[in-house]
Amino acid sequence: MAKVAFLGLGVMGGPMAGHLAKAGHDVVVYNRTGAKAEAWVGTHGGGAAPTPREAAAGREIVFACVGNDDDLRGITLGDDGAFAGMEAGATFVDHTTASAEVARALAHVAGKAGLGFVDAPVSGGQAGAENAALTVMCGGEEAAYASAEPVIRAYAKACRLMGPVxxxxxxxxxxxxxxxxxxxxxxxxxxxxxxAELDxxxxxxxxxxxxxxxWQMENRGKTMNAQKFDFGFAVDWMRKDLDIVLSEAxxxxxxxxxAALVDQFYAEVQxxxxxxxxxxxxxxRLER
Structure with missing residues (x-):
């Protein structure tokens, strides 16, 4: 079992950290809203820390799942950032869907401090996080990935190293x-x-x-037909992701x-x- 930290306890991060605790890992959590971290500890045990640096201190692996590039920089860099609390040889695993550019920049900073870095965005949505059925796509050095992969398995049905950071x-x-x-x-x-008035x-x-x-037809077809959308992966987040995609393109x-056209369709939904x-x-937008 590993000493780990988890930074960011949203609809994805909270259940993922919970699976780490359930698997027996020693988990310290951090969340920007401290009350959410305390509530998580009340349910799962472990500990909560007031800053990313304190959460990361003495941890072998530090996981993160936050909103965007700026949020990621905010929890890793600076005097209160996770990198400042991590010891040489530890590994930072980022589950945020962010840009490849920020992954490379943070990996460079981490490397100078003797830290491993793995960019590891996930697919499977909230249900995948809750049911430990996420697909995890990783970038990084073999050694860093090898240290993290057995722990990631606590909430993943598939995990693969795809190449460098x-x-x-x-x-x-x-x-x-x-x-x-x-x-x-x-x-x-x-x-x-x-x-066409079909069934x-x-x-x-x-x-x-x-x-x-x-997968979309099997899991979303009936709810789309019923016009039920109050669940799942939010349009705001998909537009954030598509902005990253189109910038990289x-x-x-x-x-x-x-992809560019669908991004504009999502703007109409917003x-x-x-x-x-x-x-x-x-x-x-087609049924209105």
Missing amino acids: GAGQLTKMVNQIAIAGVVQGLSEAIHFARR VEAVLDVISKGAAGS RRNGARLPV AMGGNRWDTSSLIA
């Missing part, structure tokens, strides 16, 4: 590009079936058995017309008040 974030971008196109296609399919659930049941089948020259709706709410 940044490769995890780039793989997550590929994931989001694929999801954006699939959800838009599924939205149009359900919208068409409704207009939508029967249609989804039969076509899910063939080449049109997907401008750097590497990738052409992403569908204008409808759907900021916190699940990403499957793309269908709402």
Whole structure:
């Protein structure tokens, strides 16, 4: 069992840290809102710290799952940042969906302090975090990954090293590009079936058995048809992710017309008040 810290106890980080505690690891948590950290300790045990630096002190592995690049810099750098509290030989594992650029920059800082760094964004959403069924895409050096992978398994159904630092974030971008196109296609399919006065659930049941089948169809088809979106991965977060994707595409020259279009469709959903709706709410702009 390892001495670990977990920074960020949102809808993803809270359950992930909980699985670490359940697996028997010695867990210290930090959250920007201290009351949430204390509540987590009340449920799972372990300890809470008032700063990332204090949470990271003496820990073998420090995990983080926060909102964006700036949040990540805020918990790692400076006098109260996690890097200042970590000892040489420890490893920092970042589960935030962030840019490959910030991953490389932080890995450079960590390396100068003798720390390992793994960028390890996840896929599977809140349900995946709660059910220990996340897919984890990692970038970093072999040694750093090897130290973290057995511990990550507490909340992952799949975990793989994709290449050097940044490769995890780039793989997550590929994931989001694929999801954006699939959800838009599924939205149009359900919208068409409704207009054609078909039994939508029967249609989804039969076509899910063939080449049109997907995770989105199996897990979101019925709720999309019922116009239920008060769960899952929020539109605001998907737009944040797609902004990262499109910025990286401008750097590497990738052409992403569908991703760019779907990003604008999500902007329309936000204008409808759907900021916190699940990403499957793309269908709402077709049904209004």
